Amino acid sequence: MIRAPLLALLLLLPAATLAQPVVAERQMVVASHPLAAEAGRAMLRAGGSAVDAAVAVQAVLSLVEPQASGIGGGAFLLHWNPGSRELAAWDGRETAPAAVRGDLFLRDGRPMAFLEAIVGGRAVGVPGAMRMLEDAHRAHGKLPWADLFAPAIRLAEEGFPISPRLAQAIATSAETLRRDPAARALFLDAAGAPLAEGATLRNPALAETLRALAEQGADALHRGPIAADIVNTVRRHANPGLMTADDLAGYAPRRAAAICLPYRAYTVCSPPPPSGGAVVLQILGLLGHFDMDADPAGIDAAMLLGEAGRLAFADRNRYMADPGFSPVPTVGLLDPAYVTLRAQMLSLDRANSAPRPGNPRRFGPPLASQPPQPENGTAHIAIVDAEGRALSMTTTVESAFGARLVVRGFVLNNQLSDFSFLPEVEGRPVANRVEGGKRPRSSMSPLIAFRGGDLELITGSAGGSRIIGYVVQSLAATLDWNLDPQAAAALPHVGALNALTELEQGTVAASLAAALIGRGVPVEAREMNSGTNIIRVQRDGESRRLLGGTDPRREGAVAGD
Template identity: 50%
Template structure:
């Protein structure tokens, strides 16, 4: 029987070329499992939330709630909501703290996607704060002189992989649209923690230890994470005065202080002079960066609509396709212990990932059949392929309707799972789902003024063409790399019923889709849904979470024709179910909590 069991997630270091890594790279957990001893000084309410999560129960509240990946960040957001701030205000406080206490996953040097439900208008809005490729970048940036793709780590570490960060401007844009609190005051908790010091958690310490060699390539980064030449340990107190100063400038002058002036100058100089692997980011790239409002992608599922971020994210489209195909099948009657249910989920995911690899990229640069991919007739056609009684022997991209013709080759991009997710509902009825990242654990490993810079450009395909056809997700100047981040708001009767998202590389899509099925079809409460063992299939191999009851499906799925791999899987789901009350769930694989009143 599927139960909500927590497994330890081991840190794995490895070297892979892109051709080998496509199916494996984003399965690697960038961090070790949680040691919660670092949070002994939390408020009574936060300690209670930790205990509730450890007991496997959801946190409940009446008025507001925040769920995120670190209790210190959650407390910062809770303080804002308690004082009458909106979900947008709270997000600014949460993100500012996350960039300090969980720097391996997100921060000012990265990017994010945000989905917002506005209680006043009843509308869902999505904001794209994804990083952009520098104007000086060429499609062959990640190729050797003979035209072959670089080794992944050769591309990641250093300035070559750094895109123009979007998170600071996204924070400001969300606050300008939907905030009520004083902008400068939202940075107070993060500034205090940075100046007074915070306790290094077991997760952060484990990530530092596992990434030691690459973190020590650049002096600023090495000095911060390896003071006196020794890696930070769990329980150490860490001060980041530079980060506090950076936040003070942004608090006083807005995101302009980040995109122009001394901070921008330091970012550009750090990228362009990175020893051994300089990049091409320029002051112009920072000065012209924009957050873009995109049309949300909403796909019907059961009696609800599942809404999320469209291109350049593949998240909402692929989650939507999976659920849209499954909508034709009675998963509720099958239940979570049914191998047949997992056959349907696995092959629906494979079909959706085939379309993702062929068609999905930044639609500002390449034509995309966005509406065709989620059209009911097309999903009916794809769902019919699931009608057999065994795993599909062959999966390929479909032929959705286009408003023009274009042929693409399949993508070869690699996407690592070092990311974070924030879910918030405020007292006014607004809801926010935001997934935020610097891509690989610790990003490019370059540090500027107390924060790390992303390696987001390695989310592009290193190849530009395959078999004479262009790859949609190839690198181009100013383009945003495809992402799997899937911040999601499920709408029922015109209002949010579930606010959810996760880190996890391209497995984000499977994690989110599975949790939605668990909650909507199998009646699991929100904590059970985020904690249940993972079974994820993207490219044919069915990954089953080691150390959990998911591994018990190995024989049944093998008999159905699947190749099966039992392995560690490290999601970071944070979710809030909305009804007459609020119910929050935080993934037990990470150190976060859900907190509300």
């Protein structure tokens, strides 16, 4: 039941955001483009698993949403197998080439401008999405690997109508896309104008690359002629990178146990760092000390979401990095005693004037906090198959169209720009500094929640560093306020970004600004273009049904049976 204050808030939303959730009895795919969701459902209907569907979704997203994700990028994946009761996390995050050093993004000792750094080969990381999916498919796939690429190959050859969102992205990035001959040929017309909404986009080069992936597995990207083309494109650019054939051939995904935290009657789980899930869990731990049930549309709920997020971001900027290179005190940051200590710094009456990082369990070497810098891109995928296996996966090329480089029909990422441009601050190292072979810190937070050991919720979002706040709000909306997935995905945003609390402009959330400022909160109203996709499981005895919701700010779709 939706309470009156929240109902009043929802009724002020545009009508398009008030759609009902999609309901299915057996299986469901939620993805950021209708063609991708349909490709995933086709795999499920063929008897495939959640991982089979995810491979098909990722292949199609490489074609229809190249500004956000693709086979040239990376991903995090969380997979639940109810038969074995195993929850596994895969890290397909890109890695820095072995030859890079901490000064990669410095010029005359100063950080490069962001756009100057990302356009070209300098910021391209070794892609990991397909290696990760291949590894997950070996463990949980049911259909032949080659079959999973058929929908994307067909669409790449036949073409598809350019969506409004893709057309806008092409127009916005046209100046940098036209600098790369392959990107220009794919996204601009013969006169150099951006392809318009409704135009048919065909990508035969991507179709050939996908055929190679279907036949050879991920080796098609990491060894041989496609890999050679990636290296040449990266190294020969006017803004060159340092990637080598050995970097590509040596890439390996990581498989690890998920990290989990109790939240009220639920257990919420995420991949470990360098994903952003640990930050989401810490925010939930802080919120767990307060009553989120009282007036969820009001100022107190906004205050808690913002203040808990600001405090967790302070810890994130000090500690979060690739644990293979920089010790990350994940256990300490989520320890109930530490979270309780941090929660005592939160007040509903007055904002924390300057949130500072804590020191979980007197953690190790002195580190500097990473200065804020842009994070972008991403798409989220949520899947439940007919046997109850569940998958939460967030995938990215980082900025819109990544490095603005196209190789064999796919976009190369600019993921190295997620490292701190400054390797040290005031003589102290930044944990997320650039190092050869290291994975950059990420905000991607694919989550799965359980109740009583049973699958309850799958959630995650696009949105760069704002992903953390979007995912926290989706969890509060569903688990605390009992909104259905569609209403939760449409909820006006309130969330932290570093030391700020952000409110979604043009929505009723922005009307809270004056009250928050009165409590000392640093507030900014801005566009908050999330991409939250959610599946919730409802049970009635032995039967279940699936409810799916997709963010109305994007072009996502729910496909279920």
